[in-house]
Amino acid sequence: MKRTNLIVNLALVAVIGTITLGTIEALPSTGPTVAQASWKTMRQKQKAKKLELGASKKQVIKKLGKPERDDNQMLTYHDFVLYFENDKLVGSDLPEIQKKVDKKIAVKNARKKQLKGQAQYFGRRPVYDLQKMPSAYKAVRSGDEMWYLYNPGEGQPLLLRVDEPGDMTTVYVYNKKKENGRGRLLYTGRTIYQKNGNNNQNYY
Numbered sequence: 001m002k003r004t005n006l007i008v009n010l011a012l013v014a015v016i017g018t019i020t021l022g023t024i025e026a027l028p029s030t031g032p033t034v035a036q037a038s039w040k041t042m043r044q045k046q047k048a049k050k051l052e053l054g055a056s057k058k059q060v061i062k063k064l065g066k067p068e069r070d071d072n073q074m075l076t077y078h079d080f081v082l083y084f085e086n087d088k089l090v091g092s093d094l095p096e097i098q099k100k101v102d103k104k105i106a107v108k109n110a111r112k113k114q115l116k117g118q119a120q121y122f123g124r125r126p127v128y129d130l131q132k133m134p135s136a137y138k139a140v141r142s143g144d145e146m147w148y149l150y151n152p153g154e155g156q157p158l159l160l161r162v163d164e165p166g167d168m169t170t171v172y173v174y175n176k177k178k179e180n181g182r183g184r185l186l187y188t189g190r191t192i193y194q195k196n197g198n199n200n201q202n203y204y
Contacts, residue, residue, distance in 0.1 A: 041078040048080060049096040053104060055089045111156070118152040119171040119186035122159050127193045130161075147181070149174060159186070167191040 044064050051060060060075065060082060061067065069076040073084045083091040091101050130137040130148055138149040148161040158174035160181050169191045175183030 044077055045080060045094070048077070048082065048092070048094055051082075051089060051092075051097060053089055053091075053097075053100050056087050057084055057089075060089060114154075115152070115156050115173075116186055118156065119159055122148075122150050122152075122161055123169050123171040123187040123189055124192060126195050127163065127191065128195075157183075163191050 047064055051063070057070075057075065064077065067075040067077050067082075075082045075084070080094050081092060082089060082097075089097075092098060125137075127146075131139060136150065140147045140149075144165050146163040148163075150159045150161065152159060160172045160174040160183075162170050162172070162182070164170070167190055169187075169189055170185065171187040172181070172185055173183035174181050
């Protein structure tokens with residue numbers, strides 16, 4: 001009798017085990033595994049490192065996929081954040097992108113310094129030299145002022161030099177949208193008419 005009960009119990013255990021295993025195998029997948037999620041995050045991060053400053057949010061999302069959060073000027077992914085201004089990528093907490101930001105700032109500062117030096121050179125050139133080279137320095141009289149336009153090249157903006165009564169010279173970034181053409185002020189100094197000799201002669 002005991003032997004019969006033992007056989008029956010073993011049979012029941014086998015049946016229950018089979019049913020349980022089948023139920024577990026039939027359970028639907030609830031999402032990606034930890035390994036899959038980690039791989040996706042790593043791929044997103046690698047792609048993000050190659051993003052160029054100025055990319056639009058739409059371009060970024062197309063490349064990286066949908067972010068966890070979109071706060072208008074900030075896209076948050078699993079372990080990094082991207083910052084935007086006027087829908088353009090301007091920074092991130094990723095070191096690779098921050099290096100690009102730092103480089104852009106350094107280049108911008110270098111160009112500003114270079115432009116200031118060019119404006120100083122332009123402002124200190126004697127009037128005599130400017131009027132000897134009309135192809136390089138376009139001269140225009142405006143009332144009692146004399147204007148000179150100079151293109152320093154290298155992607156820099158046009159410079160406007162204004163020689164005013166009272167022997168004062170100012171140099172501006174030329175702004176064609178303004179009636180007087182005067183943009184940002186770069187240089188102010190005394191008007192130089194000749195390198196040597198009489199500096200009071202007017203060569204207008």
